Every structure is written in C-alpha cells, then in structure tokens.
Amino acid sequence: MKTVMEGSHAVAEAVKLARVQVISAYPITPQTHIVERLSEYCADGSLDAKFLRVESEHSAMAALIGASSTGVRTFTATSSQGLALMHELLHWASGARLPIVMAEVNRAMAPGWNIWTDQTDSLSQRDTGWIQIYCEDGQEALDRTLQAFRLAESVNLPAMVILDAFFLSHTYEPVDIPDQAKVDEFLPPYEPKFLLDPGNPCAFNQLAPPDVYMEMRFSIQTAMQSAIGVLEEIQNDFSEIFERSYGSIEPVECDDADIILVTSGTVTSTCKEVIEKLRSAGEKVGLLKISLFRPFPGEAVRKVLSRTRKVAVVDRNCSFGSGGIFAQEIRSALCNVPDHPLVYGYVAGLGGRDITPELLEDIYWQTKNTDFPELDSFWMGIREVKDGIICSGS
Amino acid sequence: MELSVPDREFMYSGHVACPGCGAAIAMRFVLKALGEKIIMVIPACCWSIIAGPYPMSTLRVPVLHTAFETGGSVASGIKAALEVRGDHETTVVTWAGDGGTFDIGFQALSGAVERNEDFIYICYDNEAYMNTGIQRSSSTPYGAWTTTTPGQDWKKMRKKNIVEALVAHRIRYAATANIAFPEDLINKVKKAKNMKGSRFIHIFSTCPTGWRVPSEMSIKIARMAVQTNIFPLYEVENGVEYTINYRPKGYLVKEYFKLQGRFSHLTEEDLDQIQEMVEEDWKLLLRKAGVFSGS
Numbered sequence A: 001m002k003t004v005m006e007g008s009h010a011v012a013e014a015v016k017l018a019r020v021q022v023i024s025a026y027p028i029t030p031q032t033h034i035v036e037r038l039s040e041y042c043a044d045g046s047l048d049a050k051f052l053r054v055e056s057e058h059s060a061m062a063a064l065i066g067a068s069s070t071g072v073r074t075f076t077a078t079s080s081q082g083l084a085l086m087h088e089l090l091h092w093a094s095g096a097r098l099p100i101v102m103a104e105v106n107r108a109m110a111p112g113w114n115i116w117t118d119q120t121d122s123l124s125q126r127d128t129g130w131i132q133i134y135c136e137d138g139q140e141a142l143d144r145t146l147q148a149f150r151l152a153e154s155v156n157l158p159a160m161v162i163l164d165a166f167f168l169s170h171t172y173e174p175v176d177i178p179d180q181a182k183v184d185e186f187l188p189p190y191e192p193k194f195l196l197d198p199g200n201p202c203a204f205n206q207l208a209p210p211d212v213y214m215e216m217r218f219s220i221q222t223a224m225q226s227a228i229g230v231l232e233e234i235q236n237d238f239s240e241i242f243e244r245s246y247g248s249i250e251p252v253e254c255d256d257a258d259i260i261l262v263t264s265g266t267v268t269s270t271c272k273e274v275i276e277k278l279r280s281a282g283e284k285v286g287l288l289k290i291s292l293f294r295p296f297p298g299e300a301v302r303k304v305l306s307r308t309r310k311v312a313v314v315d316r317n318c319s320f321g322s323g324g325i326f327a328q329e330i331r332s333a334l335c336n337v338p339d340h341p342l343v344y345g346y347v348a349g350l351g352g353r354d355i356t357p358e359l360l361e362d363i364y365w366q367t368k369n370t371d372f373p374e375l376d377s378f379w380m381g382i383r384e385v386k387d388g389i390i391c392s393g394s
Numbered sequence B: 001m002e003l004s005v006p007d008r009e010f011m012y013s014g015h016v017a018c019p020g021c022g023a024a025i026a027m028r029f030v031l032k033a034l035g036e037k038i039i040m041v042i043p044a045c046c047w048s049i050i051a052g053p054y055p056m057s058t059l060r061v062p063v064l065h066t067a068f069e070t071g072g073s074v075a076s077g078i079k080a081a082l083e084v085r086g087d088h089e090t091t092v093v094t095w096a097g098d099g100g101t102f103d104i105g106f107q108a109l110s111g112a113v114e115r116n117e118d119f120i121y122i123c124y125d126n127e128a129y130m131n132t133g134i135q136r137s138s139s140t141p142y143g144a145w146t147t148t149t150p151g152q153d154w155k156k157m158r159k160k161n162i163v164e165a166l167v168a169h170r171i172r173y174a175a176t177a178n179i180a181f182p183e184d185l186i187n188k189v190k191k192a193k194n195m196k197g198s199r200f201i202h203i204f205s206t207c208p209t210g211w212r213v214p215s216e217m218s219i220k221i222a223r224m225a226v227q228t229n230i231f232p233l234y235e236v237e238n239g240v241e242y243t244i245n246y247r248p249k250g251y252l253v254k255e256y257f258k259l260q261g262r263f264s265h266l267t268e269e270d271l272d273q274i275q276e277m278v279e280e281d282w283k284l285l286l287r288k289a290g291v292f293s294g295s
C-alpha cells in the first residue's frame, strides 16, 4: 500500500516492521521525527519495544551496546553533533561485533550552527567499522533500513542508514509500506551468535594484548569485505519478496558514456534529470549512484567506470586538506586499473546549499572542457568573500 | 559475633591486582553477596586489567567491559534487553572506579538514576585514577599527593560527596561500605539486591600502590578511615531516610594521615585544618540523619 509520508517516517515504519526490541535515542534536528514517531508506536503498543529516553547520544549508543550484547535487536537515530558525540562508542559497537542499526540524517557540523544537509558528519565516521548506506528517496530509506538489519545481523557489524537532511528526512513522497508478513519472511527474529548470560558466564571486550588484537581487527576487515557479497544476496531476496531491486551502486546510461557523474543521496535524483537532458542534446554522459560507502564496492565501481574517459565526482562533504571524500574513494578504486579514466572532484552543496540541475550541468561542462583534473576538488559556486581570515603566509 | 560471609566464591585465583589491592578484596565480597544471577558491567578502571586478558577471566559471572564513561548507560541497555527477553531475575551490576563514577561517568550515572533504572551501581573508591598511574580525580581527598597534584600543588579541593549527589536524585538506596567491614558491606549488597530501582554502593578501597602504604596495611588503613570519621558508614533510602551504621570512637585524623606516603608533605597546621573539615562534614551528616547530639 502506498502512503504519502516523510522520509523520517518511512524509516520509523521500517523499524516497526523490523520488530526492533530496544530503542534508545536523544533528540536532534533533523533526525527527531524518526524517534518521535517511534515513541508514539511504543506508547500505543503497535511496537512492542523498550524505549530508553537517555540523557545524551553518547548514552543512547552505550545503552544499545548493552542491549545488543544481551541479544536483542536495537535501533537509534541521530545527526551531526550527536553522531560526533557517539564517536568513541561507534568503534566500540563494531569492535564488539554488535549488529546495531542507526538512521543518520546528514546535517552539517557546527560551527556555525547549521541544521541543513551535508555528508561530512557521517563520512567523518568512515573508519569506525560501521556499514554505511546512503539513500536517495523515502522508499529507499524504508527498504534500506530493513536490509540493514539483515546485513548487520549476518556479518555482526553495525550499520548506518543515511538520509539527507530535509531533502529526504522532511520531504513527503509516496512510499510503499510492505506487509508485515512479507517483512517477517525477509527478516526473521534476531538470533544472537553470542550474548551475556548468567547461565554461561563469559567476559566480552576485555584486555586484548598485541598477540590477539590484530586478529580481532582482521576479522572485522574480513567481515566488512564479505558484507558486499552478503548485501547482494540480501538484495536478491529482497527483490523477490518485495519486487523492488537495489544494488550497492546503480549505473545509469554508463555503457557508452565518455563522462560519468558520480553522486550519492538525493542529488542522484536531480542528476538523473540532468543526464536525460544532456543525452537528448547528444552528450555521451552517464551517472553512477553510490549507495554502499562502507564497505566500499570497489570492484563494482571499477567495472562501471574503467570503460569511460572522465569521471566527475560530486561531493557534498569535504575532508579539509584533501578534498571530496567520495572522490578519494573513487580515485583509489581506479588507480590500479591500466589506462584508468581521469577523476575530477567537485565539492558542492555544503551546509544545505542547493545543488541545482544547472550546477550539475556546469560540472559536466567543466569536466568536458578541462583536459586534466586538479589534485584538489573544485569548489562549485564559491562566492568571493572579502575580509576573510588572513592567515600567516598569505 | 558470628560472621555472615558466604563461603561461595565467584573470583578465580590468578587475577592480576597488586598485593593488598582493596578493589580486589571488595570485588570478592560483593560477588559473594550477589550470587549467581548477575551480569556485570565494568567500565575502564583497574579492574579492566585485574580481570585478566583475553581469553581468560577471573570472574565467574558474565562481564561486559565497556568504555570509561558508560557505567550507567550500558547497564540501562542490558536491563532493557533482559526485560524484553522475559528475564526479570538477573541483576545488572555496574562495577566502576571513582574516576568512572565521580568524573567522566557522572552524566550517564545521573541520567540512569534519574530514570530510576533497575540496577546496582557499585563504585570502588581508591581516590584517584589508578589504572593510568595515580592521577587526581574529584574523589581525591584534600591534602593528597598524586602524579597530577605533585609537590606543593597537592590537592587543595575537597573530595566530591558522591553519595549526597545521588541522594539529591532521591535514589532508591545509597550506602557507603568499606573493605575493613565485610559483614556490613555484604549486608548492604544483599539488601540492595532485594530492592528495585537504582541502588548505589560506595566502597572505600585502599590502593597501597597509589597511597604509598605497605600492602599489609591495606585493611588497617581502610578501618581507620571509618574510625576517624573520614569515611562514615551510612545508608540512605529514597533520598531521605538516613541510617548511620557506625559510631566513631573519636580517633584523630592525623593518625590516619601519618601512615600514608601520599600525605607525607602535610604540616601539623594542615592536619589541624583537615581535622576541622572532617568534623564539619560529620556534623552535617548527623544533621541530615536527624541526630543532633553528635560528637
């Protein structure tokens, strides 16, 4: 049944359908609608879960670490400052191999205060051992949340389902809410591989000296890498049951393209229109949407991109001193391919600034008309600022 | 008097505490009192090491080692999960040091107690960050040397009163205990186990290494902390009902201070001043307990 709803509420529906058992969360714009809706479901009994209203995001994640270690399915949601506050515990969750699922609504990091979309918050957590899946629309947010539980529980790693602030979290769209019976078929009850149990007393997460620590980390890396294949199987199951299909990446018109734009999140929808327009004007352009960022689907990305001449990566994020983060990943996936395409990085739309069709077209033309890319990402639409901070040496 | 210390043991030999470690003694008594059906949360502290490296554990109960500041929050999650799983019997117990309790974990503890989470929080207090090499905490007493309060910079602030801070939350049960008074300690742990809601036990635990005392003095020094009124034994129910469990015999605090290297720099005047501070604190406690004829 299709219902018009916010992206936030699509996530809440998925969490309810997943029969999550313990939720713990703390309010922050623009994530709050997710947990408000879940609070209502817990209060009216339509979701039989314990909801812990803790005093910080740090405690929200810590509480889920406790709950997940005790063998139940868990969920939380946050954004920017809240995610940053959780940082230490993000490592803890993956190191303890707990399949916690979190919705992360991309919001710019302060200062200055900015509640609008920007991926730097979640991408700053790329090395924490969390699976990261970026969503394009409300339907994908719902579907990916369901998939995230199955994926996380299959490989025993935590997973983040990531939504653009407002453009996705607060935008109303028709979303198909699947039947509970079908979801139950897709996502059986959580069966923990280990748990805290007075009947079988074990110690978890204790001192791990150099002779064991490295193997523990290697097993995380192995599990992460295996998640690419596992997600493929899950996506196959998913499309059989729900008749909607997803990949870790989604190529559009890439087969004969000379230039391929790479996007993630809601920009993808805008870019699809731009591709159509440019194609009808005779331009050989394609689009590659990246959904799975961790683990990075390097093989699949190589297959699509190595045939083209130029790649233009749109990054709504920045690693200061290096550049766009997706561009870095694409470059490192391609650098060992002989005669690999040139990779152009573009930083755009930070702090919620609009990424318009015109801006994406500009990116296309600039890529086409520039023989060689700069090492740094190019910042799109930067206005000239007088009287900026004068730094020594300048 | 007949001792009411149970024979059962939940601590294996082979732990790696220093000789005379009060925290090891405290753990042994606490586990005896708690029995089998518990899950223990240990945030970063000396006990993260004492319990032994992977794949060994000196404790015969399930243990979740966690981040330093998460004693209150991780326990809340475990309790929620147990409830969801239909286990209403297992007691969740957090075991944390003074740093993890008074300082970095205070927010999570305060939050858990405000929500009246159904768990027991035990703080073994060795009055500094010992795991990392004797740095001051807000539990370090006035007058003490630590590696971050060296020389003439010895600590000039009072010890934070953690029990009173939690009593202000109207916590279901808060009590002080001491490794030199095992029956009292065990009775309090048992009493706490039979209650619901948030319960806090503050155990005075000598650290011979950090306090610069011989290990064989561990119990004697802990006993003197009570006898001198530096660490009174008392309990508070529901934030209002005070019971003082031990009436001091009037020992002077300097007897306690003079045994410990961490106080060796203090002058007679300093000690007199500390004597006054201790008396002031004791009178305040008596007032709260509704006893006005205090010594």
Ligand SMILES: Cc1ncc(C[n+]2csc(CCOP(=O)(O)OP(=O)(O)O)c2C)c(N)n1
Binding pocket: B023, B044, B045, B046, B047, B067, B068, B069, B096, B097, B098, B099, B100, B101, B126, B127, B128, B129, B130, B131, B132, B137
């Ligand atoms: C966030 C964080 N900061 C610092 C540390 C380092 N650290 C580990 S244990 C500890 C001191 C613990 O002190 P306390 O809680 O009093 O326990 P004790 O070591 O005295 O038993 C510190 C500072 C840490 N593990 N985590």
Ligand SMILES: [Mg+2]
Binding pocket: B097, B098, B099, B125, B126, B127, B128, B129, B130
């Ligand atoms: Mg300590």
